[in-house]
Amino acid sequence: MRRPKSVHQMTSAQFNTMFPVGDEDACKAYLVARRWPDGVKCPRCGNAKVYKLASGFHWQCEVCATDGYRFSCIAGTIFENTNKPLRDWFKVTHLILTSKKGMSARQLGRYMGFGSVKTAWLMGHKIRTALIEPETKLGGIVEVDETFIGGKAKNRHDDKRDGVPGPTGSGKAIVAGAIRRKGNVVARVIENLRASTLQAFVNEAVSHRVSLLCTDQWVGCHCLGA
Numbered sequence: 001m002r003r004p005k006s007v008h009q010m011t012s013a014q015f016n017t018m019f020p021v022g023d024e025d026a027c028k029a030y031l032v033a034r035r036w037p038d039g040v041k042c043p044r045c046g047n048a049k050v051y052k053l054a055s056g057f058h059w060q061c062e063v064c065a066t067d068g069y070r071f072s073c074i075a076g077t078i079f080e081n082t083n084k085p086l087r088d089w090f091k092v093t094h095l096i097l098t099s100k101k102g103m104s105a106r107q108l109g110r111y112m113g114f115g116s117v118k119t120a121w122l123m124g125h126k127i128r129t130a131l132i133e134p135e136t137k138l139g140g141i142v143e144v145d146e147t148f149i150g151g152k153a154k155n156r157h158d159d160k161r162d163g164v165p166g167p168t169g170s171g172k173a174i175v176a177g178a179i180r181r182k183g184n185v186v187a188r189v190i191e192n193l194r195a196s197t198l199q200a201f202v203n204e205a206v207s208h209r210v211s212l213l214c215t216d217q218w219v220g221c222h223c224l225g226a
């Protein structure tokens with residue numbers, strides 16, 4: 001299945017065209033394409049040989065259950081166990097992502113016509129939690145460097161001397177840091193200075209949408225991709 005292009009700032013009109021009111025199937029098709037770009041897999045065991053059921057957007061896995069495990073496109077997602085249509089979830093997500101100053105549960109509830117503030121609060125909470133990971137990544141202009149921190153190995157307790165990370169024999173911990181210009185810092189103790197370790201740190205801390213990555217004679221700079 002072809003993966004739809006990711007949409008960055010969708011207008012309200014674009015949203016309504018893409019997900020017409022009451023068109024749950026449009027939302028489900030979008031979810032399926034985003035969730036399983038390489039074809040539907042069982043959310044329980046990862047088996048890709050699943051059978052599509054006639055009821056639509058439901059599949060069955062024969063691997064992880066003898067009598068067959070049936071699942072829908074929302075199984076194992078934040079949209080599961082809800083009485084709200086998928087389109088409401090998408091709309092709330094869109095509202096949260098497009099309102100610069102955020103949106104209170106009261107505002108959301110009023111806008112969506114939900115009976116209770118609690119419903120809006122729960123949905124907003126689930127959506128924001130699901131969005132945390134990419135948000136904490138650093139974007140824009142990011143500088144990456146590493147440093148050595150800590151005392152000499154001989155001053156440490158015996159039980160802490162073994163396996164101490166750091167340049168050979170120094171006993172110091174290596175800390176890799178990434179800082180966004182005029183912004184957040186992510187720092188972490190890393191095991192070693194191997195290219196793969198540094199690459200993993202950068203991948204974890206820095207968004208792939210970063211516009212420029214500065215390195216200050218950084219040993220890992222040669223291993224960073226374009």
Ligand SMILES: [Zn+2]
Nearest residue numbers: 042045061064
């Ligand atoms: Zn399975």
